[in-house]
Amino acid sequence: MKHVDSKAKKYGMVIDLDKCTGCGTCMVACMAENNVPFKKDETDKRLSITWMRVFKLTNGKPYPDNEICYLPRPCQHCEGQHTGHSPCVSVCPATATDYDSETGIVSQIYTRCFGCRYCMGACPYHARYFNWWDPVWPGEMEKYLNPDVSPRMRGVVEKCSFCYHRAQLAMEKAHVEGRKELKEKEYQTACTQACPAGAIVFGDLNNPEHEVHQVAQPDPHHHGRPKNPNAFRLLERLGTNTKVYYLSSREWVRRAGDNYLDSEGSASHE
Amino acid sequence: MDSALWPIGVKRCHISKFLMGLSIAGVVLLWGVVGLILCWVKGLNQTHMNDYYGFALWIWADLAVIALGGGAFFTGLLRYIFGIRELKNIINYAVLIGFICYSSALLILAIDVGQPLRSWFIFWHANVHSMLTEVAFCLSCYFGVLTIEYIPLILENRQLNKVPFAHHLAHNMHHIMAVFAATGAFLSFFHQGSLGGVAGVLFGRPFAYREHILIWPYTFFLFTWSAAAYGPCFTLLITWLTEKISGKQLVKENVKQLLAKISGWMIFTYIIAKIADTVYWALVTAPSKGFTLMDFYSNNPIYGIWILIVEIGVCGVVPAWILVTPRLRANPKTRLIAIILGVIGVCLNRWVMVLQVMAVPVLSFDTWAMYYPSWQEVATTILPVAYGVILILISYRYLPIFPQEVELNPIEPSPSETVEAMNDAAAEDAMVSNGEPATA
Amino acid sequence: MKVDRRSFLAFGVGGAAGTALSPLPWKLTDDLSIWSQRWPWVPIPKDGEIRYETSTCTLCPGGCGIAVRMIGERPVKIEGRKDHPVNQGGVCLRGAAGLQYLYGPSRVRTPLKRVGKRGQGQWARISWEAALSELAGKLKALRNDGHPEGLACITGKDRGTVAALLKRFMTAFGTPNYFGPATSTHALETAVRTMTGQEGPVGFDLEHSDLVLSFGSGLLDGWGSPVRVFKAVSHRIERHAEVIQVDSRMSNTAARADRWIAINPGTEGVLALGMAHVIIAKSLYNQQFINQFAAGFDAFKKIVMADFTPDAVAGITGAAPGVIAELAEKFSQAKRPVALCGRGRGMVPGALSESMAVVALNALVGGINQDGGLRLLPDPAYISWPEPVMDPVALKGNQAPRLDGAGDHPVFSPATPNRFFDQLRENAARTPAILMVAEANPLYTLRDTQAVEKTLKQIPYLVSFSSFMDETARQADLILPNHMFLERFEDVPSPAGFSRPFIGLSRPVVAASYNTRHIGDTLIDLARRLKGSIAAAFRWTNYETCLKETLGRKWDGMLKNGYWMNTAASPVSWNTLFKTRSGRFEFNGEDMAAPPWKSIHVAAAGDSSAFPLVFVPYDSIRLASGSVGNAPFMTKTVPDTVLIKEEIVVEINRETAGRYHLAEGKKATLATPRGQVTVRVHLSDRIMPGLVAMPTGLGHTAYDDFLAGKGVNVNQLIGPAKDPLSGYDAAWGIRAKITKA
Ligand SMILES: Nc1nc2c(c(=O)[nH]1)N[C@H]1C(S)=C(S)[C@@H](COP(=O)(O)OP(=O)(O)OC[C@H]3O[C@@H](n4cnc5c(=O)[nH]c(N)nc54)[C@H](O)[C@@H]3O)O[C@H]1N2
Ligand SMILES: Nc1nc2c(c(=O)[nH]1)N[C@H]1C(S)=C(S)[C@@H](COP(=O)(O)OP(=O)(O)OC[C@H]3O[C@@H](n4cnc5c(=O)[nH]c(N)nc54)[C@H](O)[C@@H]3O)O[C@H]1N2
Ligand code: SF4
Ligand code: SF4
Ligand code: SF4
Ligand code: SF4
Ligand code: SF4
Ligand SMILES: [Mo]
Numbered sequence A: 001m002k003h004v005d006s007k008a009k010k011y012g013m014v015i016d017l018d019k020c021t022g023c024g025t026c027m028v029a030c031m032a033e034n035n036v037p038f039k040k041d042e043t044d045k046r047l048s049i050t051w052m053r054v055f056k057l058t059n060g061k062p063y064p065d066n067e068i069c070y071l072p073r074p075c076q077h078c079e080g081q082h083t084g085h086s087p088c089v090s091v092c093p094a095t096a097t098d099y100d101s102e103t104g105i106v107s108q109i110y111t112r113c114f115g116c117r118y119c120m121g122a123c124p125y126h127a128r129y130f131n132w133w134d135p136v137w138p139g140e141m142e143k144y145l146n147p148d149v150s151p152r153m154r155g156v157v158e159k160c161s162f163c164y165h166r167a168q169l170a171m172e173k174a175h176v177e178g179r180k181e182l183k184e185k186e187y188q189t190a191c192t193q194a195c196p197a198g199a200i201v202f203g204d205l206n207n208p209e210h211e212v213h214q215v216a217q218p219d220p221h222h223h224g225r226p227k228n229p230n231a232f233r234l235l236e237r238l239g240t241n242t243k244v245y246y247l248s249s250r251e252w253v254r255r256a257g258d259n260y261l262d263s264e265g266s267a268s269h270e
Numbered sequence B: 001m002d003s004a005l006w007p008i009g010v011k012r013c014h015i016s017k018f019l020m021g022l023s024i025a026g027v028v029l030l031w032g033v034v035g036l037i038l039c040w041v042k043g044l045n046q047t048h049m050n051d052y053y054g055f056a057l058w059i060w061a062d063l064a065v066i067a068l069g070g071g072a073f074f075t076g077l078l079r080y081i082f083g084i085r086e087l088k089n090i091i092n093y094a095v096l097i098g099f100i101c102y103s104s105a106l107l108i109l110a111i112d113v114g115q116p117l118r119s120w121f122i123f124w125h126a127n128v129h130s131m132l133t134e135v136a137f138c139l140s141c142y143f144g145v146l147t148i149e150y151i152p153l154i155l156e157n158r159q160l161n162k163v164p165f166a167h168h169l170a171h172n173m174h175h176i177m178a179v180f181a182a183t184g185a186f187l188s189f190f191h192q193g194s195l196g197g198v199a200g201v202l203f204g205r206p207f208a209y210r211e212h213i214l215i216w217p218y219t220f221f222l223f224t225w226s227a228a229a230y231g232p233c234f235t236l237l238i239t240w241l242t243e244k245i246s247g248k249q250l251v252k253e254n255v256k257q258l259l260a261k262i263s264g265w266m267i268f269t270y271i272i273a274k275i276a277d278t279v280y281w282a283l284v285t286a287p288s289k290g291f292t293l294m295d296f297y298s299n300n301p302i303y304g305i306w307i308l309i310v311e312i313g314v315c316g317v318v319p320a321w322i323l324v325t326p327r328l329r330a331n332p333k334t335r336l337i338a339i340i341l342g343v344i345g346v347c348l349n350r351w352v353m354v355l356q357v358m359a360v361p362v363l364s365f366d367t368w369a370m371y372y373p374s375w376q377e378v379a380t381t382i383l384p385v386a387y388g389v390i391l392i393l394i395s396y397r398y399l400p401i402f403p404q405e406v407e408l409n410p411i412e413p414s415p416s417e418t419v420e421a422m423n424d425a426a427a428e429d430a431m432v433s434n435g436e437p438a439t440a
Numbered sequence C: 001m002k003v004d005r006r007s008f009l010a011f012g013v014g015g016a017a018g019t020a021l022s023p024l025p026w027k028l029t030d031d032l033s034i035w036s037q038r039w040p041w042v043p044i045p046k047d048g049e050i051r052y053e054t055s056t057c058t059l060c061p062g063g064c065g066i067a068v069r070m071i072g073e074r075p076v077k078i079e080g081r082k083d084h085p086v087n088q089g090g091v092c093l094r095g096a097a098g099l100q101y102l103y104g105p106s107r108v109r110t111p112l113k114r115v116g117k118r119g120q121g122q123w124a125r126i127s128w129e130a131a132l133s134e135l136a137g138k139l140k141a142l143r144n145d146g147h148p149e150g151l152a153c154i155t156g157k158d159r160g161t162v163a164a165l166l167k168r169f170m171t172a173f174g175t176p177n178y179f180g181p182a183t184s185t186h187a188l189e190t191a192v193r194t195m196t197g198q199e200g201p202v203g204f205d206l207e208h209s210d211l212v213l214s215f216g217s218g219l220l221d222g223w224g225s226p227v228r229v230f231k232a233v234s235h236r237i238e239r240h241a242e243v244i245q246v247d248s249r250m251s252n253t254a255a256r257a258d259r260w261i262a263i264n265p266g267t268e269g270v271l272a273l274g275m276a277h278v279i280i281a282k283s284l285y286n287q288q289f290i291n292q293f294a295a296g297f298d299a300f301k302k303i304v305m306a307d308f309t310p311d312a313v314a315g316i317t318g319a320a321p322g323v324i325a326e327l328a329e330k331f332s333q334a335k336r337p338v339a340l341c342g343r344g345r346g347m348v349p350g351a352l353s354e355s356m357a358v359v360a361l362n363a364l365v366g367g368i369n370q371d372g373g374l375r376l377l378p379d380p381a382y383i384s385w386p387e388p389v390m391d392p393v394a395l396k397g398n399q400a401p402r403l404d405g406a407g408d409h410p411v412f413s414p415a416t417p418n419r420f421f422d423q424l425r426e427n428a429a430r431t432p433a434i435l436m437v438a439e440a441n442p443l444y445t446l447r448d449t450q451a452v453e454k455t456l457k458q459i460p461y462l463v464s465f466s467s468f469m470d471e472t473a474r475q476a477d478l479i480l481p482n483h484m485f486l487e488r489f490e491d492v493p494s495p496a497g498f499s500r501p502f503i504g505l506s507r508p509v510v511a512a513s514y515n516t517r518h519i520g521d522t523l524i525d526l527a528r529r530l531k532g533s534i535a536a537a538f539r540w541t542n543y544e545t546c547l548k549e550t551l552g553r554k555w556d557g558m559l560k561n562g563y564w565m566n567t568a569a570s571p572v573s574w575n576t577l578f579k580t581r582s583g584r585f586e587f588n589g590e591d592m593a594a595p596p597w598k599s600i601h602v603a604a605a606g607d608s609s610a611f612p613l614v615f616v617p618y619d620s621i622r623l624a625s626g627s628v629g630n631a632p633f634m635t636k637t638v639p640d641t642v643l644i645k646e647e648i649v650v651e652i653n654r655e656t657a658g659r660y661h662l663a664e665g666k667k668a669t670l671a672t673p674r675g676q677v678t679v680r681v682h683l684s685d686r687i688m689p690g691l692v693a694m695p696t697g698l699g700h701t702a703y704d705d706f707l708a709g710k711g712v713n714v715n716q717l718i719g720p721a722k723d724p725l726s727g728y729d730a731a732w733g734i735r736a737k738i739t740k741a
Helices: A025-033 A118-122 A164-176 A190-194 A211-216 A251-256 B015-042 B057-068 B070-081 B085-112 B131-155 B164-175 B177-200 B218-246 B253-288 B306-324 B326-330 B332-359 B375-398 B415-433 C005-021 C023-037 C098-103 C128-144 C160-173 C184-196 C226-239 C252-256 C268-281 C287-293 C297-307 C310-317 C321-333 C352-364 C392-399 C417-426 C449-457 C519-530 C532-537 C543-551 C554-561 C596-600 C632-636 C654-659
Strands: A011-016 A053-058 A068-073 A097-100 A105-108 A200-204 A231-233 A244-247 C050-056 C065-071 C074-080 C112-114 C123-125 C151-155 C202-204 C211-215 C242-246 C259-261 C337-340 C374-376 C434-438 C461-464 C490-493 C502-506 C563-565 C613-618 C647-653 C667-672 C675-684 C691-695 C734-740
Touching: A011 A211, A025 A053, A025 A190, A025 C074, A025 C632, A068 A251, A068 C252, A105 A164, A190 A200, A190 C074, A200 A211, A211 A244, B015 B085, B015 B375, B057 B070, B057 B085, B057 B177, B057 B218, B057 B332, B057 B375, B070 B085, B070 B131, B070 B177, B070 B218, B070 B253, B085 B131, B085 B218, B085 B253, B085 B375, B131 B164, B131 B177, B164 B177, B177 B218, B177 B332, B218 B253, B218 B332, B218 B375, B253 B306, B253 B326, B253 B332, B306 B326, B306 B332, B326 B332, C074 C098, C112 C128, C128 C434, C128 C519, C151 C160, C151 C417, C160 C392, C160 C434, C160 C490, C160 C519, C160 C532, C160 C543, C184 C202, C184 C352, C211 C268, C211 C321, C211 C352, C226 C242, C242 C252, C268 C297, C268 C310, C268 C321, C268 C352, C268 C596, C287 C352, C297 C596, C310 C321, C321 C337, C337 C352, C352 C596, C417 C449, C490 C543, C502 C554, C519 C532, C519 C543, C543 C554, C554 C563, C647 C654, C647 C667, C654 C675
Parallel strands: A011 A244, C151 C434, C211 C242, C211 C337, C242 C259, C434 C461, C613 C691, C647 C675
Antiparallel strands: A011 A200, A053 A068, A097 A105, A231 A244, C050 C065, C050 C502, C065 C074, C112 C123, C202 C374, C490 C502, C502 C563, C613 C734, C647 C691, C667 C675, C667 C734
């Protein structure tokens, strides 16, 4: 399986939690790239639009044995148990969020969304955000808005798109240059690009030559479950079949990625 | 003063008392309208919903009201399809309550969505895999059916009915009502079910998720069943309330007992299914996702295991037992207790299946999401109640809702009225009392 | 009219079809949906061709290379330059939010003259001509009175041509009262100067070290050149190198380090000497270096062996003697170890002897100018303008005593802004007539904010060059707004801690958005207006020609690459490295009255019975605590364990909190000898008992609604503590008490 031709892509991420510093640059890079609005008070995190959100996990032990781990959470671009059966896509009544089988990206079409928020209830990762307010850019900040991503209006849901517009730009460029295939790093998300720790790797999980594939080692017979013993996905057991893989050398961190009964000894990711 | 508009052969309170009642409900309605306008103009930031808690109090009200309105389709089904004739004496009221419930539900949905002006995208860009699409379609259609079922009632207003067009329209509609009742039952089966499916398909939410039969999760069937089972309780409860307020008996005891009995057996069978579902979910579904039952009920201020016990035991098993036991059913006091418990039970079930679903953390590092409504939410949730009261006040006053009222509350009619009443009664009898629609 | 079933159905169906077929409902719904999708108040950004402009970010001393994505003349995104030696592709969140500064509501958009009372925020917009002639008039008057030393200047930057122009202006004008910043970099450079004789930047070769031992340096909290340090720390995983973090609280650095050693705050230098004790006792030091290239080792050894035994050190630091020994062994046995100093982001200089102890530890293992060690870098010394010619007024003014009392020590006489304000407070007669503030915000960043504000108010005329309406600018009489970094040229020499001689070039990627001016041009213009020798010292047509001329042959390359780097600068051999009089590494420093090790531990101020706890500020990468505040996007990332609505959350050990009956999230009163505030508490399992930690960077009173009024400025609670040896501010904390509110 040396040569890969233009079959469907499955873009995904591997985030190395041993490297992530919790700096939050990915969050800001994403906001800047994607015209995410902001308000005067953003301290209520349940009302704060952050397509990328860095969670802080703890092993819960008392001082001085306490440990923490930062976990950046973009949309996991769930595929579900059969193509396109993402928790959110399957429930949206107006097809305002869709699964692109060419790229594996879960889209969000703001101008179609009518704000029922069913998809938010469906997403166990809290990756979806509702525009409770009209977006306002104070001063002359409207000037910095990126024309590749349309600003959203009040009353619709938004979320990480894996910077889909960057895929489009890269594919346009490849097309102009007469190429059918993108090179590995030609399409990178804004968060991947910005991360000062180099903790995020982005690429085509279907392509054995891509780093994401090599690191995560998705098992095609088990809906992409990682074969790398240090890799895990969030809530693997729910069958969401996500495209964001996490790496950690720490057992408690890997275990925090899912729910286990006390009777289940250790995290089972062969 | 307005007695010319009253149904024939009945007495109504003085108009000032009526207007007083109307205006009290009107004030509450107005308060709701203020909340509603705020939500539409300023947006859903007027609520206390958030990105973790995307469904509000009023979505619960929506589901509850639809379940309670289930009395309409189920009574319709029994009356028109299964031909249980006694129920004709309560069917009008069931239809009215259903109409109120469903119009309220639609109104609530129109407030609830972020972009109400785009709501029709649900039809235009319909995603046939979504339970909510199914809900939207069936709900809208069934509301149409209820409207059609309600219109003849309006047309039977004493004055309206004098207009030949109205009279004949009402007459004809009555004749084909079985078709609509059947359609309504069919639609209700699906939208009640798909409302259950709304939560049951959420495979990202182990608290809500249920195994499937074909494309439908168990909650699909449980919702339909519970609506059919508890809906009549609500019809009976409102009837009881109306009787208390009007100070008259409006429906005969045998009709009430019949409906209560049917409801009882429905609850009885439902609660067995619900218990089986709960056991399977607690022992098989949840553990397969890494959750124990108590993960869903502990470490939070309100969602203790009590809620499950109250829903299934106190508000399920108890009313079922009361209503299937002839002696207890016959006793108006215990029957009333059972009816009230039933109503609470189904509301609690809808609460749990909407709001607790949002509250339970799924990610291992997440916390419980708690929520309390803003005044705007409370106002808009109470709005339908006020609206319902107003509609009932007007309908009761001017429409022949209760066919047995005249018989149960005889009054001294004036001679001129007697003639008219006799004619009308004869016509009515020809229309409805021979059971089968007459061929034109 | 008789309606039978047929006509009824016909009526129904017909009516429905008729309504549906009429264009009205369809037109209406369509219009509604279109309108709802294009609410006129939702902006539609203008599209265009994408291009990239490169520059250097100056939002912090990191000096990262950036690529700015442009749509036409509009910058829309800041990204890191992949081909830049400092940051190699990444940015930090502050750089990524850079455009919010450019267009934010707190920009000063035109010269402003105060009209209301001081600090009231009432301004008249004036022209540059009016503003400059007013200032020139005031300055002339000072010189005419024969007191040019009545002009003082505070700047937050002391490298590069802008700082040099300011300093030159002051000298030509005739005043010694130029106050640069004082950070841990300054303390470290002073330590290195006295120990090695080297003048110039100090770097750390983190990329090649196999053991990084950080004495409280916030490697992942904004220390040094942040992106470069992040990269080095993160890529250590592939290199199998280790990071050990010494910190009293689990900072982000400690959390991601291979090991966290919790010690009492402020005792880092003591721990370093404790390690030195073990290394010497076990003869684990680099014999060759000590024997051939070091001086003063015996005196150093004597003190260390006597006073810094593991037991004694354990008593002070709280680290177990075994841990100290283990650390020492590990450090001396590593191939390329390096020890770092500068607490947190390094904003506070700290005790000089503390920096010296860490340099000495590096020296013990021979880690000076070796791969992976501490680097003495040659000063790029490219600013070689002829000395300004002073007229008699200037000559006389420059002789006047400095207002900060600097120069009172033969070797160490740092000009620290704290000392300037201290002196003013003691002696109001020394108040300068005019104070200019450039790239600094002393009213926020200086310790004891309340006292600084009071003192500042007594200065008759305050001029700010700030691009933003910060705390200091708000008190100003005149604001001459500088261009923002994306609008201006500037040289950015020596990114903090970078291990090679380096000059970055910041250049305009966008035309000035508002009626602002480059501070260099403002100074040149002012000098011209002052005529005579001052004008003669500023012969450049404008700042750009000045910069071009100064960089000389480097200019073309810098314009092309965006930076200049001396890649040829290879490690100098120990034979010729040391410029001390002995030609050797001086363990105890040159020209010290006595070995400096007695004053290594500066205690927290305050009475321990009234204030049983210790308050420690901490730095976080998500909060800017320097002269420029947070951009809205940055504040958005601040977690709710730090800020809840407007209330700041302090961290306190769970057990300690129990003693004071404090519960998670509850309000409490936090008092120190300098002030008292209301806070919320977060019970933490990641901080030593007995401490209360608060993040720096909050509590702004100026800027915009996205920053002002949130939390508490740590400087309200903490005062400067003078290092007896150097006069630098060495306050790492202060005693405190906390009670349930
Ligand atoms: N408020 C507001 N309204 C507007 C505009 C505006 O700027 N602001 N612009 C108006 C104009 S000029 C236009 S052309 C329209 C544009 O309207 P649309 O083209 O409908 O919407 P956009 O968001 O601009 O276009 C990009 C869309 O692609 C979606 N997308 C992301 N990933 C994927 C994917 O994997 N697959 C697919 N299929 N889609 C994906 C994005 O979520 C995004 O919604 O809107 C118009 N309405
Ligand atoms: N990623 C990231 N990295 C950062 C930051 C961040 O938020 N995130 N912060 C960045 C910031 S804002 C900066 S500026 C740097 C620190 O870098 P600096 O360039 O040092 O920052 P300043 O705040 O400008 O000045 C710092 C010191 O100068 C002194 N000072 C303050 N005001 C005055 C004054 O008026 N006159 C004089 N002479 N001295 C004064 C204070 O004692 C203070 O310790 O760290 C930077 N690093
Ligand atoms: S930018 Fe990188 S290091 Fe920083 S929080 Fe995001 S993933 Fe972690
Ligand atoms: S993470 Fe959430 S929003 Fe993203 S695809 Fe999965 S369910 Fe949908
Ligand atoms: S909120 Fe929007 S995207 Fe989500 S389910 Fe509803 S219509 Fe679809
Ligand atoms: S992939 Fe793009 S949209 Fe998603 S979190 Fe990263 S920057 Fe944001
Ligand atoms: S680290 Fe400093 S120089 Fe680099 S991008 Fe961030 S603020 Fe700019
Ligand atoms: Mo700064």
